[in-house]
Amino acid sequence: xxxxxxxxxxxxxxxxxxxxxxxxxxxxxxxxxxxxxxxxxxxxxxxxxxxxxxxxxxxxxxxxxxxxxxxxxxxxxxxxxxxxxxxxxxxxxxxxxxxxxxxxxxxxxxxx
Amino acid sequence: xxxxxxxxxxxxxxxxxxxxxxxxxxxxxxxxxxxxxxxxxxxxxxxxxxxxxxxxxxxxxxxxxxxxxxxxxxxxxxxxxxxxxxxxxxxxxxxxxxxxxxxxxxxxxxxxx
Numbered sequence: 001x002x003x004x005x006x007x008x009x010x011x012x013x014x015x016x017x018x019x020x021x022x023x024x025x026x027x028x029x030x031x032x033x034x035x036x037x038x039x040x041x042x043x044x045x046x047x048x049x050x051x052x053x054x055x056x057x058x059x060x061x062x063x064x065x066x067x068x069x070x071x072x073x074x075x076x077x078x079x080x081x082x083x084x085x086x087x088x089x090x091x092x093x094x095x096x097x098x099x100x101x102x103x104x105x106x107x108x109x110x111x112x
Numbered sequence: 113x114x115x116x117x118x119x120x121x122x123x124x125x126x127x128x129x130x131x132x133x134x135x136x137x138x139x140x141x142x143x144x145x146x147x148x149x150x151x152x153x154x155x156x157x158x159x160x161x162x163x164x165x166x167x168x169x170x171x172x173x174x175x176x177x178x179x180x181x182x183x184x185x186x187x188x189x190x191x192x193x194x195x196x197x198x199x200x201x202x203x204x205x206x207x208x209x210x211x212x213x214x215x216x217x218x219x220x221x222x223x224x225x
Contacts, residue, residue, distance in 0.1 A: 034213055043116070043203045043216030044155065088155065102155040 003027055004091050006103035015112050019076040023089035023103045026070065030101075033065055034090040035074045037083075038105065044088055048074065079110045114138040116217035118204050124223045125194055133189045133220045135204030144187045145205040145214060146179065148172070155203070161187065194224045 006023045013019055021035075032051045036044035048063040050056045056063045062075040072091070076083055086107045092100035117136040125131050137144050146158040159169040161179055178190045187206075191198055201221050205214035 032212075036213075041201075041219070041221075043205070043218050045216070046213040049212050090155075100157070104154040 003101045004089060004103040006089060006106050008104055008106060010107040010109055012109045012111060013079055015079060015081060015110055017079050017110070019079050019083070019108060019110075021074040021076075021087045021089075021106050021108070023072050023091070024070055025072075025091050025101075027091075027093075028067075028070065029093050030070075030091045031067075032092045032094065032100070033063070033072050034092075034100065035061075035063055036088040036090060036102075038086045038088055040085075044102075047087075079108075081110045081112050084109045114215070116204055116206055116215050118202075118217035118220050120220060121218065122221045122223070124225060127196055127224055128193050131191050131194055131222065133191075133202050133204075133222070135187045135189070135217055136185050137187055137204065137206030138208070138215055139185070141206035141208045141215070143167075143207050143209075144179075144181070146189045147203045147205060147216075148200040149203065149219075150200040158189070158202075191222075194222075196224050198222060199224045 004023055004025045035048040037047050038044045048061055050063050050065055053065050053067045060077045064073040086105040088105045089103040090100040119134045144161040147155050148158055149155045157170050159173045159179055160167045176192045180188050201219040203219045204217045207214045
């Protein structure tokens with residue numbers, strides 16, 4: 001079983017839709033969770049960071065963590081064409097991310 | 113906004129040659145990292161560097177790899193004898209003491225032929 005799994009997509013949605021992106025993980029020692037956005041041929045860009053179960057909201061983005069199910073989600077409200085990118089979850093055991101494991105990423109296309 | 117700068121953006125090298133990938137981290141950051149991403153695959157940790165020494169490295173970071181901070185601004189990754197399977201995007205990242213997560217550079221695409 002892989003440490004971190006993501007549906008690779010591609011996921012295509014119309015502009016304005018609510019997008020749900022998900023990751024599952026196998027190691028219960030993972031306590032810290034990040035979501036990165038990666039545009040084509042660019043480095044990953046940190047979107048959200050959380051370390052507790054529950055929801056964390058930042059603008060149109062909401063990160064949700066369910067440690068009991070080892071399942072995390074990123075919701076994007078009112079999706080825009082500029083949200084078209086690959087979304088990576090990164091999960092780790094320490095605060096500073098030295099041992100973070102990245103998921104393979106989900107490619108999202110938001111169609112105007 | 114401060115950014116991590118990587119050069120070159122693309123490098124083509126022959127198998128067996130040495131390459132040096134260069135990075136200029138954000139100026140007040142103290143922790144530096146190299147990651148790689150083989151085309152279509154996930155981002156993989158290579159090495160972390162703090163206080164002028166390697167703090168952690170992955171299984172990928174074997175004796176062919178080395179890192180250096182030759183001056184106060186540059187952070188380099190050297191691959192001594194490149195192999196075809198070293199072809200990938202190499203990302204440099206940095207962070208400061210208080211922050212979580214990293215700031216990544218735009219990457220160097222290394223192609224070994």
